[in-house]
Amino acid sequence: MATRTEYLEADYVIVGVGAMGMAFADELLSASDATMIIVDQRPQPGGHWNDGYPFLRLHGARSRYGVGSRFLGACEIDTVSLNAGMGRLPSPAEICGYYDTVMPQRLLPSGRVTYLRLCEHIEGGRVTSRLSRRSFRVDACKTVVDGTYTNTKLAATHPPSVDRDWARMLIINAENQRRWTKNPDLAAWMTESRLDGTAGIVPSTEAVAAQMTSARQRFKQEIGRAHCNTPSRSAPCA
Numbered sequence: 001m002a003t004r005t006e007y008l009e010a011d012y013v014i015v016g017v018g019a020m021g022m023a024f025a026d027e028l029l030s031a032s033d034a035t036m037i038i039v040d041q042r043p044q045p046g047g048h049w050n051d052g053y054p055f056l057r058l059h060g061a062r063s064r065y066g067v068g069s070r071f072l073g074a075c076e077i078d079t080v081s082l083n084a085g086m087g088r089l090p091s092p093a094e095i096c097g098y099y100d101t102v103m104p105q106r107l108l109p110s111g112r113v114t115y116l117r118l119c120e121h122i123e124g125g126r127v128t129s130r131l132s133r134r135s136f137r138v139d140a141c142k143t144v145v146d147g148t149y150t151n152t153k154l155a156a157t158h159p160p161s162v163d164r165d166w167a168r169m170l171i172i173n174a175e176n177q178r179r180w181t182k183n184p185d186l187a188a189w190m191t192e193s194r195l196d197g198t199a200g201i202v203p204s205t206e207a208v209a210a211q212m213t214s215a216r217q218r219f220k221q222e223i224g225r226a227h228c229n230t231p232s233r234s235a236p237c238a
């Protein structure tokens, strides 16, 4: 059966609706009247968190994660386990649930977002559905935003290639931060945005400073054992 190509156009085409694509779309909605087409090959937003093991947790502060317009749930304090005394760390299910709320409650009702889920973006603006025979040609009046370039891969779906995958991601993030500070508009945005993970790490009181020191000590104690358990390490733990 022949497929028919549908033509779609918007100011921005955002490829990938993980944390990066979602945060960008949310900011664009607040800061402009632009239209956007969002394409993702997965069935729901949230990117790699959809593949996360249940025991995986967001390790950073939830107040600094997600989209700018909406907090990622309320912070509760854990009373047991290694994380006792610290804010509860969201699970992959909670993170995906959050993004799955932002899409229908915030992005889609604006009338400015077209969401092509289960669709793969191929070079030259071609998009094919993974579910049906539909295919699209998507054009951006302003630009195509690549929300896939961190190329995140979890061991759940891709066996680790090298034990430096994590370092690769940190380098990408550090390079982004460096480039953003060179652009006055982006630098100004970063000082205002709660999503800048490097800001505000200065403890507000002595009690908070003591808590942070204690957490760092616990982290140092446990990191060795955790590292021993990664697949690339065959040496037995001491």
Ligand SMILES: Cc1cc2nc3c(=O)[nH]c(=O)nc-3n(C[C@H](O)[C@H](O)[C@H](O)COP(=O)(O)OP(=O)(O)OC[C@H]3O[C@@H](n4cnc5c(N)ncnc54)[C@H](O)[C@@H]3O)c2cc1C
Residues within 6 Å of the ligand: 015, 016, 017, 018, 019, 020, 021, 039, 040, 041, 042, 046, 047, 048, 049, 056, 057, 058, 059, 060, 065, 119, 120, 121, 122, 147, 148, 150, 151, 152, 153, 154, 169, 197
């Ligand atoms: C295990 C793990 C834990 C992490 N924990 C934290 C944390 O606690 N705090 C923190 O700040 N960061 C953390 N990170 C960093 C993490 O990379 C970011 O938080 C973020 O989730 C990455 O989002 P992303 O949008 O860049 O990529 P992804 O989540 O990978 O999203 C990219 C999306 O693009 C889609 N896509 C790719 N190619 C195509 C295509 N051709 N067509 C259509 N769609 C396509 C994919 O389906 C995917 O949905 C963690 C990363 C990992 C791997």
